[in-house]
Amino acid sequence: xxxxxxxxxxxLAVLATAKPPVRWAQSNSTLYLELSPPKGQSCQEVxxxxxxxxxxxxxxxxxxxxxxELELREDVWTEHSRLERLPNRGTLLLMLxxxxxxxxxxxxMDEASFTLPKDWKREDTSLPEExxxxxxxAQNIKRFGSQEELQEQLKQNQxxxxxxxxxWCTACEEKDKAFVKVSKVVAxxxxxxxKAAGKDTAQVRFGAVDLREAKVLARRLWSISELHExxxxxxxxxxxxxxxxxxxxxxxQLQVQLLYEMDEAAMMADPMAGMPGHKPQGQTPKxxxxxxxxxxxxxxxxxxxxxxxxxxGSAPHGRSPWVLGRGVNATEFRWAARNxxxxxxxxxxxxxxxPAFVKLWRGDGSTAIPYNGPSPLNSSHxxxxxxxxxxxxxxxxxxxxxxxxxxxxxxxGVLWVNYSDGNSSNTTHRxxxxxxxxxxxxxxxxxxxxxxxxVMDQSxxxxxxxxxxxxxxxFPFFGLTHKLGFHAGDRYGYPFREPVNASVYGFFSNSxxxxxxxxxxxxxxxxxxxxxxxxxxxxxxxxxxxGEVQEIVWKTYQKEINGSTADVxxxxxxDQRKKHxxxxxxxxxxxxxxxxxxxxxxxxxxxxxxxxGVAALxxxxx
Numbered sequence: 001x002x003x004x005x006x007x008x009x010x011x012l013a014v015l016a017t018a019k020p021p022v023r024w025a026q027s028n029s030t031l032y033l034e035l036s037p038p039k040g041q042s043c044q045e046v047x048x049x050x051x052x053x054x055x056x057x058x059x060x061x062x063x064x065x066x067x068x069e070l071e072l073r074e075d076v077w078t079e080h081s082r083l084e085r086l087p088n089r090g091t092l093l094l095m096l097x098x099x100x101x102x103x104x105x106x107x108x109m110d111e112a113s114f115t116l117p118k119d120w121k122r123e124d125t126s127l128p129e130e131x132x133x134x135x136x137x138a139q140n141i142k143r144f145g146s147q148e149e150l151q152e153q154l155k156q157n158q159x160x161x162x163x164x165x166x167x168w169c170t171a172c173e174e175k176d177k178a179f180v181k182v183s184k185v186v187a188x189x190x191x192x193x194x195k196a197a198g199k200d201t202a203q204v205r206f207g208a209v210d211l212r213e214a215k216v217l218a219r220r221l222w223s224i225s226e227l228h229e230x231x232x233x234x235x236x237x238x239x240x241x242x243x244x245x246x247x248x249x250x251x252x253q254l255q256v257q258l259l260y261e262m263d264e265a266a267m268m269a270d271p272m273a274g275m276p277g278h279k280p281q282g283q284t285p286k287x288x289x290x291x292x293x294x295x296x297x298x299x300x301x302x303x304x305x306x307x308x309x310x311x312x313g314s315a316p317h318g319r320s321p322w323v324l325g326r327g328v329n330a331t332e333f334r335w336a337a338r339n340x341x342x343x344x345x346x347x348x349x350x351x352x353x354x355p356a357f358v359k360l361w362r363g364d365g366s367t368a369i370p371y372n373g374p375s376p377l378n379s380s381h382x383x384x385x386x387x388x389x390x391x392x393x394x395x396x397x398x399x400x401x402x403x404x405x406x407x408x409x410x411x412x413g414v415l416w417v418n419y420s421d422g423n424s425s426n427t428t429h430r431x432x433x434x435x436x437x438x439x440x441x442x443x444x445x446x447x448x449x450x451x452x453x454x455v456m457d458q459s460x461x462x463x464x465x466x467x468x469x470x471x472x473x474x475f476p477f478f479g480l481t482h483k484l485g486f487h488a489g490d491r492y493g494y495p496f497r498e499p500v501n502a503s504v505y506g507f508f509s510n511s512x513x514x515x516x517x518x519x520x521x522x523x524x525x526x527x528x529x530x531x532x533x534x535x536x537x538x539x540x541x542x543x544x545x546x547g548e549v550q551e552i553v554w555k556t557y558q559k560e561i562n563g564s565t566a567d568v569x570x571x572x573x574x575d576q577r578k579k580h581x582x583x584x585x586x587x588x589x590x591x592x593x594x595x596x597x598x599x600x601x602x603x604x605x606x607x608x609x610x611x612x613g614v615a616a617l618x619x620x621x622x
Contacts, residue, residue, distance in 0.1 A: 019068055020046055020057055022114050024107045025122035031076065031107055032122045033094040034086070038066070045090030050081050053215065055094060071109040074212065075099040075219070100228060102168055103130045132167040135208040136176045140187045142207040147217040151248065153205060159300060160242040161254065164209040164221070169230035172237035178256045178287040179206075179239065186293050203300060220249055241299050250338070252299050257288040303337040304330075305347040320363020321390040322347065327356030328377045335379040336386065344390050358382065360389050373445075384408075384445055388452065393439050394432070397456045402484040405452055411482055411526060413439060413451045413518075418458040418475035427508050431476035434514040441519060448526055451480065467493030468533035468555055474500040476508055478518055479533070480525050490532040492525045494518065498539045498555075531558065537606060547595035549587050550603040560603065569594075571604040 023034040035057055037043035043061040053075050058067040080097035098104070108114060135143065144150050144162065153160060163179050165172055183206040190204050211218040211227075221227060226235050241252040261284045321344045325333050330348065337346035344360070358371035369389050373381035387408050395401060397414075405412055415435040417428045435453065444450035456463060458475065463486065467479040474496070483489030497503040508514050524530050536554035544550040552560055552570070561568055571587055573580075584604075591602040 019114060020059065022070070022107075023117050023119040025119040025124075026104055026107070026127070027124035028103065028127055029098055029101045031072075031094075031096040031098060031104065032119060033070075033096065033107065034119055035092045035094065036088070037061075037090040043090070045085075046092050048083055048092055048094060050076070050078050050083065050094065050096065052076060052078055052099075055096075059090075070114070072096070073104050073106055073109055075215070100166070100230075102230065103127050105130075105132070105168070130168045131170060133165070133170055133173055133176075135165055135167065135210055136163045136180050136183075137208075138180045138183060138206075140183055140206055141180065142205060144207050144209045144214070146214055147220065147248075150207075150209070150217065150242065153207075154242060154244045154248075157244050158205045159203060159244065160205050160207055161296070162207045162209055162240050162242065164211050164217075164227060164240055165237075166211050166228075166230065168212075171230050171232045174258070174285060175237045175256055178258055178285060182256055182287040182289055182292050185289050186296065189293065204296070221251070223249075224251075224253070226253065241296070243299070243303075245302055246338075252338070254292070254295060254299070257291050258285045259288050260284065261286055298342040301345075303341065303346065304334050305345070307347070307349060320361070321345070321386075322361045322363065323358065323382075323386055324349070324361075325356075325358045325377075326351060326354060328358060332377045332379040332382065333358075336382040339379075339383055340386055340390075344386050360386060362389065362392070364392065388445050388450075389443070391452055393443065394436050394453050394455055397454045397460060397484070401454060405454065406483050406485065406488070408452065410445075410447055411451045411480055412484055413442075413453040413522065414456060414463075414479050414481060414484070415453070416456045416458075416461060416464060416473070416475055416477040420458060421475065424475065424505070427505055428476060430511040431478075431508045431514070434508065434511040434518060435478070437511070437515040438518050438522065441515075442522060449523075451522060451526075454484070464493070465535050466533070467491045468536045469493060469500065470536060470538055472501060474504050476504055478521075480522060491534075492521075492530050493533040494521055495555075498541075546598075546601070547592050549584075549591045550601060552603045552605040554605075557605070564601065566598065567600045569600065569602045571602075572607050573604060574608050575606050576608065 020038050021036045025032040033055065035046050035048060037046050037059050038061065043059040043066065046057055046059045048058075049056040053072055055070045055072065056067060057070060058065060060066075076096040077099055082095050084093045084095070085091075086093050107116065141163075142153075144153070150160065150162075161183070163172075163176055165176070187204070187206060193203075209217065218228075221240070224238075224240070226238050227240070229236060235255070238253040238255055241254050242248065243252070323337075323344050323346045325346070325348045327350065328348070333346065333348055340346070358377065359368040360371070361368050371382065371385055373385055388410060391405075391408075413435070415431060417431060418424065419428065421428075432455070435455070439451065439453035442449065442451045461473040461475075464473050464477055464479075466487070467477070467481075468491070469477060477494070477496075477500070479491060479493040481489055481491050496507060507517070521530070534554045539553055539555050540551045549571075550560060561570060569590075573583070577583070587602060587604060594600055594602060
């Protein structure tokens with residue numbers, strides 16, 4: 001009798017733990033779950049509720065309503081998922097849209113409680129297998145398993161630099177190897193700096209996080225798209241930097257830049273060298289340690305300093321440049337400060353009863369510049385204001401400056417000078433004085449009125465070619481552009497009188513007059529009243545007479561062709577063409593034949609020096 005009771009209780013326990021059979025399949029974007037009623041409990045058809053991280057299944061059975069939770073391996077989009085009732089008795093098909101599209105290693109977190117046979121009819125058999133990568137490992141790299149562990153570390157006032165990865169993403173393998181190397185070098189440097197400062201622990205801690213396991217943290221950082229895209233791009237696989245004094249949802253992104261060392265002999269022996277997408281033999285990636293440490297060091301100080309500052313003199317605390325805000329929106333001010341690390345320092349003070357303001361000190365001895373943007377304070381406008389006014393009035397050209405000024409987006413004034421020519425040092429000095437006056441007058445944030453400025457020396461004379469100049473290049477020379485890069489935008493060269501090499505000396509003989517004329521030209525350019533300049537041949541130094549072919553260059557095209565009152569027969573030619581002299585002679589004969597026709601003139605333009613100009617004829621031609 002006792003044995004019968006035990007057997008009956010065992011059967012009840014089995015029935016109580018019975019769960020709905022689940023079959024599953026997947027494609028790259030969808031997870032399929034087929035749910036049937038539990039067997040042996042006289043259950044009716046199942047119903048399901050789809051949540052972002054789980055499926056709640058329920059069914060009415062003989063002993064009442066039963067429900068089960070199936071926690072998914074990864075998250076899904078509920079709004080793009082759907083369910084469908086199948087003809088089979090009580091069976092339900094769930095089509096779950098994956099939040100991250102890739103091959104899942106399994107459908108549920110807890111597989112032991114369910115039998116999970118594959119549904120081979122719906123399985124995408126062409127889906128490739130995925131190799132799971134190990135997270136970065138080193139003695140100084142700590143493995144964080146949850147958000148709580150990360151927050152506990154931040155409470156120790158340490159900045160965290162974390163490689164947050166999905167183990168199925170192999171696109172980060174090369175950068176993670178570089179991260180291991182750079183963490184060892186930089187960590188040793190930081191430890192030495194901490195000991196020198198008398199501190200027991202380093203200011204920075206390196207770590208790694210498995211985002212598939214740390215789901216709560218992954219959801220909290222979902223807005224960082226580069227973190228969840230498994231692609232081999234320059235911005236993919238970022239390291240996230242968490243500051244103890246800033247919100248967890250607002251980490252900084254930091255990249256390990258790679259340099260490539262070449263084994264010349266191995267590359268020469270590689271038959272595929274130079275082919276697109278082929279990694280040459282003998283090419284070894286190496287982290288850029290200096291750049292990483294410099295960019296990390298910019299993130300270590302507080303984004304916004306707090307407290308009263310001495311406003312007398314130039315830049316507070318002797319720093320340059322510096323932005324001070326009082327009585328302003330703290331969140332907007334902090335966002336601007338975060339995005340401008342390395343460009344300007346920010347401080348905020350709260351003094352009850354005092355008027356609100358934002359001011360910038362450039363640190364060059366000039367007075368404070370008041371912020372004139374919209375109210376209430378907007379972070380993007382404050383960023384724009386700071387990026388522009390943090391720049392010196394005039395600075396010398398370099399590749400780094402080119403990238404910096406192009407990113408700001410203001411029109412750019414350019415002055416070419418020849419510092420090596422001692423005979424024209426007075427002219428150079430007057431030109432620089434006039435240019436500085438122009439740049440100071442047109443400093444501001446309005447892109448239709450204001451400009452930023454740079455000076456190019458004689459080593460960058462070839463840039464003048466795009467501004468309509470030609471060899472021998474004149475100095476000084478002035479122009480405007482929207483981009484500093486070679487062939488990177490419209491150019492507007494100042495229309496100096498020919499011959500330019502001589503006329504520039506008279507133009508810059510009086511710096512105040514030159515500044516006024518340069519300012520008037522800049523105003524016409526910014527209002528769109530000046531056509532772009534292009535490469536141009538030397539302007540002919542002899543006047544044209546009827547019966548001759550008029551020689552046209554780009555500089556004279558507007559006047560002689562667009563401004564002509566007569567019809568024009570224009571020949572565009574290349575002086576390297578076949579039978580050039582014979583064809584030129586034919587045009588000479590034609591011009592002589594049409595000598596008595598006052599309503600028609602014959603002209604020609606050599607295009608090898610004016611290719612860009614020829615392309616613009618449709619825009620500025622008649």
